[in-house]
Amino acid sequence: MNQGKIYCYGGSIDIEGTILLDEFLEIDVVQLKFRQIKSAPTGRVEHSMCMYRGQILIIGGRTQKKIFNDCKTYSIGSDKWNQIEFEPAHRFGHQCTVYEDTIIVTGGSDGQLILDDVWLLVDLRTWIRLEIKNPLPIFRHQAALAMKEYLIIFGGCTFDGKRCNDNFYALNIVTLKWIELPKVSRHPYPRVQHTMLCLLHQSREDILVIGGLNYQDLSILNFSQMANLVDLQPQSSLMSYRSHTVEREEFLQDIPLEVQNIEEGTSFLELGKYYEWKIESNQEMKFTPRTGHSVVQCQENLFLFCGSDETTIVNDMHCYNIFKKQWEQIAPKGILPSPRSGCKGVAHQHDIYYFGGYTNRRGEYFNDLYVFDTKLRQWNQIRTTREIQPRVDMSLVINNEKLYVFGGADGSNRFNDLHCFDIQNNQWVKLQTHGQIPSPRFGHTAEVYKNQMYVFGGWDGFKTLDELYTYSFASNYWYLEKVRNKPPSRYRHSSTIIGYSIYIFGGVDAAMTRYNDLYEFNCELKEWKFIETAGNTPSARTFHQLCSYETNIYLIGGNDGTKKNNDMYSIQVFDHRFSDLSSISQLEIQSTIVPKENGLISILKNQVNELGQRLREEQEFNLCQICSSKDINSVFLECGHRFCCYECSNKLELCKICLKKPSRIIKIFVV
Structure with missing residues (x-):
């Protein structure tokens, strides 16, 4: 900000970074006006930007085909652009910050490697590379801040973009040594693309960590007490680098009152609400307490259908608008499915497909297939050329316009068969699969990621299971995943997927112990993680439903061992996808034309890649x-x-x- 004006440049309007912006905007926050400054540099993303002596610097960045190593300057007031010779390597995802009379550039990637170099730009003329005595891996998209004699960095992600971190380091710019700062209570969650600021007020210096991709929180650390904790003693100034000192500006007038009144201590004050359970208002709940219902997210709505309440089996339909936070009971057109419990649903465009279910253990089991048009709010039964055995507690997923039903039970038998329904020709096909085929089970969960179906848990008739299987749609092959830190065995839990993370909640084991824990499985790293949550944690339960919208998970209903519920909870989690940063290592200056392949060649290539990946995972495990x-x-x-x-x-x-x-x-x- 400069004299009440904010300057914004570049970026992309899509998450893949394909549609770039070269707009350079000046926003007057006092008069609430903005103007576009002409002759801006080439559009880009993942560049860095800072203000120095009345000039704005734009350093590096990338497009999908090019990585920049330029340094553009804009003189405020004159609307003139200049270019400074740029000595560091091409880079993106780096950080620049102003310290006294120098600009510090650090970290980022050149498209092949993570860069751990630290550069000083003195008087906008001379580049100096600091010879760090104990180099450490600096990550991409970390936040950097200069305070006293230290360059503070926090967070960032690995080169492939798949793992973010909460590392906290300080570089003494005089002694040229990195110091790892200790993690204290309420340490912020790992993150990328966040901001760090220095807040000066009274006799305190605080570090503010603000936001990040999928975060809207604010964390504050008393830097003075942290400095005493790790013995960060003041050193001599950068006399060899600077010609004069730029005074720090104290800014407090726009900070909310609750942030001004910071408690003393060395812990972060976390004001965010991530990984915190919230009770969604039940004043507008239209449905009875129940279990065995189906909840499917379709666009901005959650559709709840069927289930078993305290008195009977039902077939009513309810809709929850996520934006309005309101429930309504739907009076649908068409012929409704008969009342049932344990039915499974999955969304495709504006339609929801429902399969199976039962009335009770000794009652009727179903194998019918219905589709509900959410726009017309109309039911239609799909007449198929071939039927599969009636069942309940199976899993239902969709991949490439095909439905897949796995497992389930019919009261006498448990299944481990896999059936495929082609939406285009209304036909069921039983797949003859290969590999490490799971044992017969029901009450498991299944999610789809990158042309694979992930199946976890269930009941095999003798015990609850903690196995995780993947089924490859490309090779028609089952794999038993070798993973560590597995959740306890369970069935009739529920799951949802956000990005490449599968989340499971609740369930019950063979000893009838119910759970209210939240686990995350990272499909890229192939590892489980227990999620520590706060807030109004739901009671332990089973036969409930999870679904998600963007980064929010919703939990609805279920049985807690004493009663059936119609409560609703939500929790916001972290989406690790960023923008598929792993593809950046393949950037090329010139575009290449990839010839189209026929379907068979594509399938064979997918199978070869899959087997190669499996071999690497086996070796690494x-x-x-x-x-x-x-x-x-x-x-x-x-x-x-x-x-x-x-x-x-x-x-x-x-x-x-x-x-x-x-x-x-x-x-x-x-x-």
Whole structure:
């Protein structure tokens, strides 16, 4: 900001970064006016921008085909653009910040590697690369801030964009050494594309971490107390770099009152609401408490259908508008499906397809298929050329305009068959699958990501399951995933997918223990993570429903062991997709023309890529998690955990997984 004006440049209007903006806007926040400044640089994303001596600098960035290594300057008031010689490498996803009479540029990527260099631009003329004595991996999209003699960085993501972090470092610009700052209470969640500011008021200096991709929170840290905690003592100034000192501007008048009154302490004050359960108002609930219902998200609405309430089996339909936060009962046209519970639904465009269900354990089971048009609000039954066995508690997913039904039960039998229904020709086909086919089960969940179906948990008639299987639509092959930190076994839980993360909540095990935990499975990293939540946590339950819209998960109904419910909760989570940053490593200056392939070649290539990926995952799974060079060949007793080689195990006092001291460590041999 400069004299009540904000300057904005570049960006994209789509998440993939294909439609770039070269607009340079001056926004007058006092008069609420803006004007577009002409002759702006080439449109780009992931550049950096800062203000220095009445000039705005735009450094680096990228398009889909080019990475920039330029430094453009705009003189405020004269509307003139100039270019400064840029000595650092091409880069994007980096940060620039002003310190005294210099500009610091750090981090980012050149399209092939993460860059860990730190550069100073002195007097807009001279570039100086700092020779850091203890270099550390600097991430992309981290936030950077200069305070006193330190460059503070927080967050960022790995090169492939798949893992963000909450690392917190300080670089002493005089001694040229990095210091890792400790994580304190209420440490912000890992994030990218956020902002850090210095807030000066009274005798305090605070660091503000604001927002980030999919975040709307504000975290505040008392930097003075943090400096004392890690002994960040003032050093001599950058006399060799600067000619004069730019005074810091104190800004407090626009900070909300609740932020001004910050409690003393070294912990972050987190004002955000992420991973916090909220109770959605039930004043407008139109449906009775129930279990075995179906909830499907279609556009901006959640559609609730059927279920078993306290008195009977129902077939009513209700709609919740996410924007208006209102429920309404629908009076649909057409012939309704008969009342049922345990029916499954999935959305396709503006239609919702429903399959199966039952009246009760000893009652009638269904194998009918209906479609509900959400625009016309009309039911239609689909007459098929072939039917499959009636069932309940199966899974239903959609992929490439085909429905897939897996598993389920009919009161006497449990199934592990997979059936495919082609929406275009109204025909069921039983697939003859291969590989590590799951055992018969029901009460499991299934989600689709990148041409694969992920199936978790269920009941096989004897025990609850904690297995995770993937089915490849390309190769017609089942895989049993080797994953760590699995959730406890369960069935009749519920799941939803956001980005490439599958979330599961609740369920019950063989001992009738109900859960109210939230787990996340990252389909890219192939790992489970328990999510610590706050707020109004829902009661433990089963036979409920999860669904999601953007980054919000909604939980509706279910049985908590004492009663059926018609309550509704929501929780906001983090979407890890960013903008599919893994593709950036393949940037080329010149565009290439990829010839079209016929369907068979495409399928064969997908199968080859899939098998190659499976081989790499198998090799990585057996590698020591500490040295990453030797195979895992040790087991910790009595906990039984395996995660490292025998050489690394002798250096540990505690088990890395359960943090318990082992009674002994055994070397194992694989033959």
